[in-house]
Amino acid sequence: MNTAFYIAAIVAVISTLMVIIEFNPVHALLYLIVSLLSVAVIFFLLGAPFAAALEVIVYAGAIMVLFVFVVMMLNLGPQSAAGERSGWPGRLWFGPFVLTAALLAELVFVLRGGGAVGFREVGPQEVGLALFGPYLFGTELASMLLLSGLIGAYHLGIGFKAAGKEKDSL
Amino acid sequence: MSDIQCRLITVFVVLIGAMAASAALIWLERRLLGLWQDRYGPNRVGLFGLLQVMADMIKIFFKEDWIPPFADRPVFVVSPAIVVAATLIPFAVIPFSPGIAIADLNIGLLFFLAMASLSVYGIVLGGWSSQSKYSLLGSLRATAQLLSYEVFMGLSLMGVVMMAGSFSLGAIVRAQRGMWFCIPQFVGFVIFFIAGLAETHRMPFDLPEAESELVDGYHTEYSGLKFGMFFVGEYLGITFTSLMTVTLFFGGWLGPVLPPIVWLLGKTVVFICLFILIRASLPRPRYDQLMSFAWKVLLPLSLLNLLVTAGVLLTRR
Numbered sequence: 001m002n003t004a005f006y007i008a009a010i011v012a013v014i015s016t017l018m019v020i021i022e023f024n025p026v027h028a029l030l031y032l033i034v035s036l037l038s039v040a041v042i043f044f045l046l047g048a049p050f051a052a053a054l055e056v057i058v059y060a061g062a063i064m065v066l067f068v069f070v071v072m073m074l075n076l077g078p079q080s081a082a083g084e085r086s087g088w089p090g091r092l093w094f095g096p097f098v099l100t101a102a103l104l105a106e107l108v109f110v111l112r113g114g115g116a117v118g119f120r121e122v123g124p125q126e127v128g129l130a131l132f133g134p135y136l137f138g139t140e141l142a143s144m145l146l147l148s149g150l151i152g153a154y155h156l157g158i159g160f161k162a163a164g165k166e167k168d169s170l
Numbered sequence: 171m172s173d174i175q176c177r178l179i180t181v182f183v184v185l186i187g188a189m190a191a192s193a194a195l196i197w198l199e200r201r202l203l204g205l206w207q208d209r210y211g212p213n214r215v216g217l218f219g220l221l222q223v224m225a226d227m228i229k230i231f232f233k234e235d236w237i238p239p240f241a242d243r244p245v246f247v248v249s250p251a252i253v254v255a256a257t258l259i260p261f262a263v264i265p266f267s268p269g270i271a272i273a274d275l276n277i278g279l280l281f282f283l284a285m286a287s288l289s290v291y292g293i294v295l296g297g298w299s300s301q302s303k304y305s306l307l308g309s310l311r312a313t314a315q316l317l318s319y320e321v322f323m324g325l326s327l328m329g330v331v332m333m334a335g336s337f338s339l340g341a342i343v344r345a346q347r348g349m350w351f352c353i354p355q356f357v358g359f360v361i362f363f364i365a366g367l368a369e370t371h372r373m374p375f376d377l378p379e380a381e382s383e384l385v386d387g388y389h390t391e392y393s394g395l396k397f398g399m400f401f402v403g404e405y406l407g408i409t410f411t412s413l414m415t416v417t418l419f420f421g422g423w424l425g426p427v428l429p430p431i432v433w434l435l436g437k438t439v440v441f442i443c444l445f446i447l448i449r450a451s452l453p454r455p456r457y458d459q460l461m462s463f464a465w466k467v468l469l470p471l472s473l474l475n476l477l478v479t480a481g482v483l484l485t486r487r
Binding site: 024026027030035049050052053054056057060061062065066068069072073121123124 | 242244247275276277280281283284286287288290291294295298301306309312314317320324337
């Protein structure tokens with residue numbers, strides 16, 4: 001169990017690093033997918049199979065496909081990779097470095113304080129009960145946010161369609 | 171120790187069985203298409219043309235393994251492997267007989283959905299990395315189609331999950347002892363089957379590889395064994411979708427007299443033949459028709475099915 005965890009963790013760290021330093025945008029996205037998958041494995045090992053499955057379905061399966069889709073549409077070829085390669089100004093590193101250092105410090109603090117992670121399997125039913133029990137308010141807020149996104153997308157689509165019709169009638 | 175050996179044997183048998191079944195399917199499909207189109211189909215090599223697949227395989231093995239110089243090499247090589255792996259892995263959660271499954275996961279159904287959503291990558295990346303316009307168009311179509319149909323493929327299965335009270339496929343089969351779910355969840359079954367057709371991009375929904383307009387869609391640039399992998403991946407997808415339909419809606423291994431594995435495989439073969447019959451008889455829709463059918467008919471229908479199922483289950487309790 002521990003070995004599996006460490007392998008998944010190492011894969012996650014390396015692939016995330018590759019996301020940052022890879023020049024080709026599609027290759028970087030592929031590394032990001034690998035990173036998400038290894039995080040899913042870690043969730044599974046920590047006893048949260050439901051979260052692991054959702055991580056793969058939602059992040060790796062849906063959101064990242066859209067990312068790849070957009071990058072494909074933009075058609076970022078060798079030129080953009082060359083552009084990435086040419087300029088890496090040092091000051092760009094400063095902000096992310098400070099932020100990650102803070103995270104690292106926090107992580108070290110947690111690790112020194114002992115195991116903060118509960119080691120018990122949480123099934124889908126428990127997740128559902130928690131979502132519609134104590135966290136009902138948050139769930140409803142999230143669903144409202146999604147609804148507004150849906151209406152916005154619908155509105156944009158309608159505008160597009162009307163414009164298309166006008167063009168047809170002309 | 172014997173438990174581990176038993177499991178390893180199961181893994182091996184399922185792996186070989188799935189590959190052999192998908193190879194045999196190529197022959198079955200060509201013969202059945204021939205039958206329905208009033209011609210013979212391949213009947214020269216071996217008994218009833220059974221060795222035709224072997225001949226085709228030898229041919230594919232000896233073809234030049236060509237990678238176009240303009241292609242994105244690593245992605246081009248890895249995408250057929252992604253297709254086959256992502257369709258082969260979910261075989262692990264199918265309960266073949268009582269107690270015989272590679273992994274009867276607590277979240278088996280979600281695992282299947284996760285792998286289905288990962289299999290999109292093989293097609294998308296295969297088309298993109300070929301750097302040719304037909305491949306790119308094919309893979310753009312594939313992305314939009316598979317993403318749309320995945321949404322209510324999941325939603326249509328939630329009715330089954332509610333009735334069985336579990337995501338585990340073993341528990342779902344056992345919950346069908348009284349009545350197969352295809353009767354109370356008929357709408358869910360129809361939606362799942364249509365979505366399964368679209369997910370395997372079979373004939374009525376094969377717009378990603380529509381040969382009349384896109385040459386061969388996302389695998390235009392592929393040849394030799396890499397093309398063979400895409401091909402095998404498609405037939406594995408058919409086998410798996412049929413197995414899944416049987417497990418979720420037609421009682422899996424349940425059935426009288428005969429051993430459970432025979433029931434499961436027999437029902438699966440019926441659905442495979444249905445897949446082929448649909449290919450032989452239905453024309454291909456236009457792409458915008460495909461998408462509007464998905465979002466305007468199937469999605470509301472699957473939501474309604476979910477609502478009604480939940481209402482009925484709550485009033486009964």
